[in-house]
C-alpha cells in the first residue's frame with residue numbers, strides 16, 4: 416500500500432471536504448472558538464508540545480487558526496510564525512493577541528515559499544492537515560523548515576456522531592478525513608520512525624442555543640429547509656443543557672507525532 420496515495424484518496428473523498436471550507440465563515444469561527452473553550456483545548460496537548468521549548472525557541476505554527484497554540488506559545492518562546500489561510504480565523508487570532516512576537520503569514524502552507532521563512536526550532540501543525548492533498552510534499556517542506564523538531568497533532572479514529580447524523584440525514588456513509596494511522600504510515604514510508612504519544616481529549620460539542628446547532632448542521636449537511644424541524648428534534652434528543660449551553664459529551668484521543676532531527 417502506498418500511504419501517500421491512500422491519504423490523498425481520503426482527503427479528496429472526505430464528506431467534510433465536499434461541503435466546502437468552513438474556516439472562511441465568521442459564524443463558524445465563533446463556534447469553533449466556543450468549542451476550544453468548552454473542551455479545555457489545547458490543555459494537556461499544549462503542555463506536551465511545549466516541553467522542549469524555552470524563551471530562546473522559535474515556533475512555526477502551520478494552520479494556527481484562532482491561536483490555540485500560537486498565543487500561549489508566544490508568551491513562552493522568543494517568536495512564533497503563524498501560517499493561516501483563513502482571514503476569518505486570523506481576525507479572531509489578532510483580536511486575542513497579547514504579545515508582539517507573532518508574525519502572521521496569511522497563506523496555505525503549500526503556497527509559502529521556503530525562502531519566506533527562516534528555520535524554526537519547532538514546526539507545529541495541530542489538526543490542520545486534514546485537507547492537505549499532497550501530504551508528502553507538505554511534510555518534506557516542514558522538515559526543511561525546522562532545526563530540531565516537527566510536531567504534528569492529529570485525531571485518532573473517526574467520530575461516531577458524524578457517521579450517525581450523516582446516515583440519518585444524507586442517507587449515505589460518512590467518509591472521514593485521514594487520521595493518525597495514515598499520517599504515521601506516510602512518515603514511515605518516507606523512512607521516518609516518528610515518536611507517538613496518545614492523549615485522551617474531550618470532543619464535546621457545544622452550542623449557545625438550539626438555533627446555533629440547527630444552523631451549523633444544516634450548513635454542514637447541506638440540508639433542505641423542509642428538514643429543519645426533523646433536524647432540530649434529532650439534535651435536541653442528542654444534546655443536554657448544562658451551565659447555560661447545549662452540550663454533547665464525547666471523548667476521544669489525539670496523537671502527538673513528533674519527528675526529531677539529529678543534532
Ligand SMILES: C[S@@+](CC[C@H](N)C(=O)[O-])C[C@H]1O[C@@H](n2cnc3c(N)ncnc32)[C@H](O)[C@@H]1O
Nearest residue numbers: 438478479480483500501504523524541542543
Ligand atoms: C481545525 S483548525 C486548527 C487550528 C489550530 N491549529 C488549533 O489547533 O486550534 C485547522 C486550521 O488549519 C487551517 N488550514 C487548512 N488548510 C491549511 C493549509 N493548507 N495550510 C495552512 N493552514 C491550513 C484552517 O484554515 C484552520 O484554521
